[in-house]
Amino acid sequence: EKSPLDILNNLNIKHPFYSYSTGQEKKYCKETNRRIITSPVDGSEIGEIGFIANEDYENVLTTAEKAFQQWRTIPAPRRGEIVRLLGDELRKEKEPLGALISFEMGKSLQEGYGEVQEMIDICEFATGLSRQLYGLQIQSERPAHRLFEQWHPLGIVGVISAFNFPVAVWAWNIAIALVCGNVCIWKPSEKTPFASIACQEIFAKILKRNNLPEGISSLVLGDAEIGKKMADDKRIPLISATGSTSMGRDVAQRVGKRLGKSILELGGNNAIILYEHSDIENSLPSLVFGAIGTAGQRCTSTRRVIVQEKIYDDFLNKLKDAFSQIRIGNPLDEENHMGPLIDKEAVENYFSTIELAKKQGAKIVSGAKTVLVENNCSQCYITPTIIVAKSDLEVMKTETFAPIVYVTKYKSLSEAIKINNNVPQGLSSALFSLSLREVENFLSSEGSDCGIANINIGTSGAEIGGAFGGEKDTGGGRESGSDAWKSYMRRQTCTVNYGTELPLAQGIKFNL
Numbered sequence: 001e002k003s004p005l006d007i008l009n010n011l012n013i014k015h016p017f018y019s020y021s022t023g024q025e026k027k028y029c030k031e032t033n034r035r036i037i038t039s040p041v042d043g044s045e046i047g048e049i050g051f052i053a054n055e056d057y058e059n060v061l062t063t064a065e066k067a068f069q070q071w072r073t074i075p076a077p078r079r080g081e082i083v084r085l086l087g088d089e090l091r092k093e094k095e096p097l098g099a100l101i102s103f104e105m106g107k108s109l110q111e112g113y114g115e116v117q118e119m120i121d122i123c124e125f126a127t128g129l130s131r132q133l134y135g136l137q138i139q140s141e142r143p144a145h146r147l148f149e150q151w152h153p154l155g156i157v158g159v160i161s162a163f164n165f166p167v168a169v170w171a172w173n174i175a176i177a178l179v180c181g182n183v184c185i186w187k188p189s190e191k192t193p194f195a196s197i198a199c200q201e202i203f204a205k206i207l208k209r210n211n212l213p214e215g216i217s218s219l220v221l222g223d224a225e226i227g228k229k230m231a232d233d234k235r236i237p238l239i240s241a242t243g244s245t246s247m248g249r250d251v252a253q254r255v256g257k258r259l260g261k262s263i264l265e266l267g268g269n270n271a272i273i274l275y276e277h278s279d280i281e282n283s284l285p286s287l288v289f290g291a292i293g294t295a296g297q298r299c300t301s302t303r304r305v306i307v308q309e310k311i312y313d314d315f316l317n318k319l320k321d322a323f324s325q326i327r328i329g330n331p332l333d334e335e336n337h338m339g340p341l342i343d344k345e346a347v348e349n350y351f352s353t354i355e356l357a358k359k360q361g362a363k364i365v366s367g368a369k370t371v372l373v374e375n376n377c378s379q380c381y382i383t384p385t386i387i388v389a390k391s392d393l394e395v396m397k398t399e400t401f402a403p404i405v406y407v408t409k410y411k412s413l414s415e416a417i418k419i420n421n422n423v424p425q426g427l428s429s430a431l432f433s434l435s436l437r438e439v440e441n442f443l444s445s446e447g448s449d450c451g452i453a454n455i456n457i458g459t460s461g462a463e464i465g466g467a468f469g470g471e472k473d474t475g476g477g478r479e480s481g482s483d484a485w486k487s488y489m490r491r492q493t494c495t496v497n498y499g500t501e502l503p504l505a506q507g508i509k510f511n512l
């Protein structure tokens with residue numbers, strides 16, 4: 001009989017109160033803040049963790065600083081080799097790790113596997129990238145001078161990740177940060193620590209086999225307090241944080257105060273615009289996946305659908321019909337489309353958002369119910385909900401991590417784009433249209449104001465090859481592919497005079 005906890009047993013993670021790890025060294029603390037972790041799937045206990053103590057945090061920092069001294073001297077393609085090994089190992093563990101993610105977080109097993117695949121993909125991307133950390137050669141205005149730029153690692157990169165992608169976002173960061181020559185300290189969500197512990201242990205084995213020092217990859221467990229401490233810590237030149245806008249605002253202020261760097265991936269409020277000449281039949285699955293995938297707890301989840309008035313009624317009927325077919329239940333059972341929300345607090349937020357929408361005059365078309373699953377031990381299962389709203393509904397401007405879709409009408413594309421952009425967040429957006437004119441308008445400078453703009457695909461499920469992130473309250477950071485690596489390095493502009501004269505720039509004359 002296979003269990004979603006198999007991978008923890010195989011990696012020998014039996015000890016309770018796991019608190020931090022710098023690689024081979026790990027500590028289990030019993031005295032400090034302890035927390036029992038339960039699964040939203042059936043309410044059962046996965047294990048117990050301990051929050052890191054202050055003196056242990058100091059130990060992690062000094063170990064990481066020391067590791068950086070060595071790691072930065074290893075040629076980038078050799079560092080890429082180590083990241084490739086991580087990808088290889090994750091490939092081997094895809095099934096058990098995917099099952100653990102699904103069990104601990106509640107996303108469907110398919111999406112659990114998808115999360116591991118996303119980690120494998122970024123490792124491969126980073127391995128190739130390790131031979132392509134190019135700087136420019138620039139034409140100098142002076143004779144016998146060479147002007148060029150090069151990229152150096154920053155030092156310690158602090159990674160703060162969220163429960164919804166408990167491990168993939170770490171992989172985006174660590175794979176790129178490591179080939180760039182940095183070391184990483186990871187504070188995962190305290191709601192999903194065991195998937196993170198498994199990944200840290202998988203990587204620790206690889207580092208040990210290759211005789212690499214302690215501190216290249218560290219894991220620290222704790223709540224917001226430890227995140228704040230990292231954000232305030234001058235020894236961490238870059239903080240990459242994923243989570244809510246309010247968390248990001250706090251991190252940005254703390255890091256900004258000490259003039260550090262940050263990459264912020266915060267809330268999304270993503271819309272799909274359905275044009276009258278669109279292929280609704282084919283668009284429906286990606287729209288529904290966008291809304292109910294990860295039970296609406298992706299930052300890229302589809303939260304709003306903006307529909308051309310001529311097709312509005314037809315679309316609403318089709319959406320209702322599609323939502324009624326969603327099978328809600330144990331996410332490890334591949335028959336089910338949607339699992340539970342992460343915890344009871346998320347369920348409360350789901351219901352209070354629906355109440356607020358009603359109060360503000362919106363109409364609940366379907367959903368808004370709890371579902372009895374697995375003897376209801378976790379009490380975290382709910383139905384996806386459709387809300388019909390006027391485009392100015394206030395609650396529609398906020399991000400609720402739940403499968404709630406607001407449907408609203410428009411007449412002209414310019415009006416739809418205005419609605420799309422009229423929210424504080426700016427992560428993902430999509431237009432379904434077969435009209436070239438509409439498509440190019442949506443993608444133009446007057447179109448979507450989001451970091452991601454899709455045509456005829458939904459708002460979620462971005463590939464790792466592109467830069468991922470968004471504008472406004474989403475925080476402006478870019479991670480993962482394209483040239484996002486540049487945020488993990490410091491640029492150095494160098495000028496070499498190989499002549500015997502000393503011509504000054506701008507033609508300035510200066511004789512001694």
Ligand code: UN1
Nearest residue numbers: 165298299300460461462
């Ligand atoms: C997130 O929700 O924090 O584009 C990340 C997607 C995934 C990543 C989402 N590849 O939906």
